[in-house]
Amino acid sequence: MTDSTAEFFQELGGRGHEPLLEKATGIVRFDLVDGKRTERWLVTLDRGDVSVSRKNAAADCIVRADRTLFDAMARGDVDGMAAYLRGELTLEGDPELLVLIQRVLPGPVTRGAPHRGSAGGSDRR
């Protein structure tokens, strides 16, 4: 089984600069709960420059969720905002950062909008 959470964060960190996150400056910490263990991912955003680490540090926004839930989000199977409204995912700090993070989470597998150049299937602008 692939580890979609780790893949997502590693890929995000590898982007270096992400235009969709240019509005964001701050540190978002993901506390992902897996039984008794809490796995932490620290995402540092500076006007679109993204870096990812596993440090446990103070953050502007802390996202708490079950590891399995976040795995599903990272695969595009679960919508982060709906999970937040359900109370499955909780937030501490600046909630705007979650809206921005959602921009880089994959969307659901879809038959897709009939748009020009849809053959490539890029789902990001």
Next chain:
Amino acid sequence: MSDDLVKILDGNTFVVSDGRGDIEASLTDPTGLFSFDTRFLSKWVLTVDGQRLNPLSVDDLHYFETRFFLVPGTGTVYVDAKLSVIRQRAVGDGFREQLTILNHEDKPVDLTVRVEAASDFADLFEVKDALEKKGKYSSRIEGGKLLLAYERQTFTRSTAISASAPARLDKNGLTFKVRLEAHGKWTTEIEVSAQGGQSAETHKRRRENMEGNLERWVRGAPRLECDWEPLRITYRRSLVDLAALRYSPPITPGKSLPAAGLPWFMTMFGRDSVFTSLQALPFTPELAATTLRVLGLWQGTRVDDFRDEDPGRILHEMRYGEMTAFEERPHSPYYGCADATALYVVLLDEYERWTGDRKLVRELEPEARAALNWIDEYADLIGNGYVSYRRRNEKTGLENQCWKDSWDSISYRDGRLPGFPRATCELQGYAYDAKVRGARLAREIWKDSTFAAELEKQAAELKRRFNRDFWVEKDEYFALALDADGNQVDALSSNNGHLLWSGIVDKSKAKAVARHLMGPRLFTGWGVRTLAEGEGRFNPIGYHVGTIWPFDNSFIAWGLRRYGFKQEAAQIAAGILNAAAFFDGRLPEAFGGYQREATRYPVQYPTACSPQAWSTGAPLLFLRTMLGLEPVGDHLVVDPALPSGIGALALLEIPGRWGRVDAFARGEIDLNRRSELQPQLGAAEQVSARRR
């Protein structure tokens, strides 16, 4: 029914009760305490010695506060006036109710005061569609509070009720044993708090704040002086209602943008927020700035069929209730809207022209470019170069993604409905305007002349094709839409006015379009109907097929003005402002499209919601249009064309890139001289005189 209901609100928390302050909701009845799309109280009934109370009067103190004067006993002519009961209620994160009882007798009395409380925690969608709940209810006493709760997996909502005076709490309410001395007074404050979701954390404004805030808001807007009193009343009402409709989304606390309307639409809507911000721009430009920022933050980035989301698309509607949380509805947010994306660019340009805030335009460059990209890459579903719509979420998505969103709004002259996709005409106008304005922003602010030239070329090309393909040659107006085969959906509609506003209409065709808008099939004397009399589906009280929408008319008048039809614009302004006087200055969403001579007063549409943001904004836009306010460079040009009945008018301290300037005008357009029309404005003076 809804006329008797009392509504107070703050942001998206609101209370709807009957005239004595009681709430007795059923699944289909929209009374209750609502917050973030959930009903937190469905029962709230006050009795004294087991008796219901009888209302003497209701005072609306502020939009967020009201006072009920009550006496015991109902249903009889005789009213027992030995006791008075005063309920004063203010909305906050829930509401606070001060309950006062006065004894008018010269001997003591012992009373049992009871408040029955319950909640069904219905999602607004459930209230509208009468659906069943899936979670568990509970009720308990804890820490001196009555807690009503609802739980479905991790989704929890609760209502906490407590009182300042000693009370016996049980699972169904609060009981007070009260001894009142001769001519004595008893009082308690009951606090009802809506908890769960994000409401409690982000919704902590207090009343003192709210009063100061409202005063500052009204003081910050331009001051209107005017001989015609109903316009002063309407203006004041618009500013106060707009303050009430300001809404701070829980995800972006502290920033407010206009929500769409009470009670169903206290949330962020792309289209409504943009139109209202455009209307209010000369008065309260900060609403536009927030609308642009927040809608930009939520701009679509993915392809998601359930939410009808595409990259660059501006959202249609956001909801926070249970059904959205469990993805039984797609509103987290839902993107099925074909106009808001182009209108977003229109607002960004208009905002800069008024305020000179180049910083925001630079900040939102990626969002504006993505919106312009959406028009070309995702909105042309037919492949003919026009914006069209067809939902991908066929279960819970919206069928009609233009502002006339009811099932029968888009029809051929003979009443047939076209299939999908549908390319309605105003969408092409908005797309044209977005390209023209986008080009200006690209050239002047983003310093990208290549992109600017490309957009200008596309706009000119779109205009040329549009004037060929949508023009109904025989009768000289623009068809309502093109169907999927490219045939004209040929009904005559008010959408022609939006086309004038967008600038897509060839100069040579404008006169014929204006003639239709002001002709007897569309213009009633009060305003322009959504659909012309004589069309197959015309019905003067059909939601989008014959009623008059003040918002629609405000943009039609702006469009007429744009093409130089000053007198016609003034005439529409006069008709709608005249109608406003019949509604005490608060324009409804829509009113009946009957000829003015036939009814003499505007007939309110049966289920229209009120106050509604873009109706509230309409008088503001009419003021702009009548005064001919137009930013040119760093100056504000004033070129008034007012109906004579308005008399002298001054709009003082209009904010903008020029600082603050005043505009003065005198009504000189004599509408009454045109023999085919009823006297305008004069009639409303009589109305207000009668009411005094």
